[in-house]
Amino acid sequence: NAGVTQTPKFQVLKTGQSMTLQCAQDMNHEYMSWYRQDPGMGLRLIHYSVGAGITDQGEVPNGYNVSRSTTEDFPLRLLSAAPSQTSVYFCASREGTARGKLFFGSGTQLSVL
Amino acid sequence: AQTVTQSQPEMSVQEAETVTLSCTYDTSESDYYLFWYKQPPSRQMILVIRQEAYKQQNATENRFSVNFQKAAKSFSLKISDSQLGDAAMYFCAYRTTDSWGKLQFGAGTQVVVTP
Numbered sequence: 001n002a003g004v005t006q007t008p009k010f011q012v013l014k015t016g017q018s019m020t021l022q023c024a025q026d027m028n029h030e031y032m033s034w035y036r037q038d039p040g041m042g043l044r045l046i047h048y049s050v051g052a053g054i055t056d057q058g059e060v061p062n063g064y065n066v067s068r069s070t071t072e073d074f075p076l077r078l079l080s081a082a083p084s085q086t087s088v089y090f091c092a093s094r095e096g097t098a099r100g101k102l103f104f105g106s107g108t109q110l111s112v113l
Numbered sequence: 114a115q116t117v118t119q120s121q122p123e124m125s126v127q128e129a130e131t132v133t134l135s136c137t138y139d140t141s142e143s144d145y146y147l148f149w150y151k152q153p154p155s156r157q158m159i160l161v162i163r164q165e166a167y168k169q170q171n172a173t174e175n176r177f178s179v180n181f182q183k184a185a186k187s188f189s190l191k192i193s194d195s196q197l198g199d200a201a202m203y204f205c206a207y208r209t210t211d212s213w214g215k216l217q218f219g220a221g222t223q224v225v226v227t228p
Contacts (some may be wrong), residue, residue, distance in 0.1 A: 016160035031213060033215070033216075035218075040221075042117075042119075042204055042221050043216075044218070045217075048213075048215060058182055085204045088156065092158075096212045098211065098214070101160065101193075102142055102160075104157070106157060107156045109156075110185040113222065
């Protein structure tokens with residue numbers, strides 16, 4: 001049972017570099033989402049998707065892009081990393097039902113220097 | 114817009130004692146879900162307990178129980194018989210009941226358990 005798999009677990013970037021955080025789930029979940037976690041602010045929603053080809057912005061979308069070409073994968077792209085994007089990033093997925101439980105990946109610690 | 118407020122940045126409890134974490138929220142919905150998540154140092158997000166707003170009975174899971182006060186928009190978590198393994202960050206979260214409802218989190222409360 002893989003669940004939600006995030007890679008990498010740790011990453012250090014220089015300001016202006018680009019990178020993609022990978023997220024994959026093997027539970028055939030329609031709903032997938034990305035959160036960032038910062039001290040004193042809890043987890044905040046960046047982007048989410050309710051199915052292949054459908055994405056929407058969350059609370060803090062600026063500086064991030066997403067796409068959903070398959071049900072399984074939901075990558076998060078940082079086009080030009082900034083120090084303000086230093087954070088822990090979580091991918092999560094669930095069934096598209098009212099009672100669907102949210103499953104989280106193990107997180108990615110990203111530092112932007 | 115909904116907001117979730119956890120006013121206690123840190124709570125300390127001795128082993129075998131009880132600690133209560135506070136959470137308040139703001140919503141105009143009549144039906145919704147509330148959650149408590151635990152995040153140990155491993156960073157893993159673990160669902161502790163879930164409450165459905167239309168159920169008046171407070172949810173319980175072993176040593177964890179909630180006090181859900183709908184009119185006051187309050188959702189506190191009680192950890193009884195605290196154990197060292199309970200040391201973690203605890204997040205309160207809210208979600209609407211529609212199929213695509215987004216989970217909204219509070220800032221978190223760090224629980225420290227002392228021997």
